[in-house]
Amino acid sequence: MRSPEELTIAFRRAGLKVTPQRQLLFRLLHDNSSHPTADSLHSAATTVMPGISLRTVYQTLTDLAEMGELQSIEVGSGSLRFDPNVSDHHHAVCDGCGDVHDVYVSKAPVLRGLDDFSVSDAHIVYRGQCGACSALVATK
């Protein structure tokens, strides 16, 4: 995702308005690698701007996703997560704490069963235990 300043220009150029609510969300998302949900973003936003609506958070996330500034990922936690990192990467989800980590995959795997299917995108979700959670289990 681009910087708040660049997004401001991009939004205006697209005929969209740049409101304080959106500026706040731009800032909260910039360089955010926590893969937040709409709800957790709303919580974070509320501490800075009490009264901001969850609806507005959803709306802005949708706008950003449509502009290709962030990607929404589904990792089986029940709610969508948003990732301002739009480079080609994948995700690892910890079964213990639920945290989502970025994973970079080189060398495309060899496929079978896709003869009559043109792939435009692939996303891998790894499951397992993160370092912190393995340590926790070992302690018990």
Add this chain to the structure above:
Amino acid sequence: MRSPEELTIAFRRAGLKVTPQRQLLFRLLHDNSSHPTADSLHSAATTVMPGISLRTVYQTLTDLAEMGELQSIEVGSGSLRFDPNVSDHHHAVCDGCGDVHDVYVSKAPVLRGLDDFSVSDAHIVYRGQCGACSALVATK
């Protein structure tokens, strides 16, 4: 997933009962590669057994999943899909018709960013166009 006959034995052995509803679902799921949702299974079941409850379908699917007889997959269609094929494979989802295809991947990809994470499972979702949908677009 094992055959209806084998499942009957496995259920009894686990202290679960084998009801007509469950037998029907065993049959509907056996060798079913359509990756049905709970709702589509319920529709199919209703034509054979009018009055069968959607709740019962969910319950039986949960039981089967817990026994490892089927896996539930999330492909971004809003609802869970169930796959009686529990061999190691992945999925391709057509953006046109939404159909889910099985994909077999050999040669594990090389990872980066997983140094402190122990992976227990990986699932790849491919997106694109299936043969039928590409043909449709070409015709227009």
Add this chain to the structure above:
DNA sequence: ACCTTATCTGCATCAATTGCTAATTAGCAA
């Protein structure tokens, strides 16, 4: 045939997300 216990159904509930609308505001232009 009986008895215990799992199961079924139907309905209420829940969580995540989207639809809707009146009031507000960004941002261009005069």
Add this chain to the structure above:
DNA sequence: TTGCTAATTAGCAATTGATGCAGATAAGGT
């Protein structure tokens, strides 16, 4: 700076997929 107009916001209703709950029912061992 002021005004205009379309985009946006907030708040609530509605929707969807899934699960919780309870009384009636039925499986299946004895």
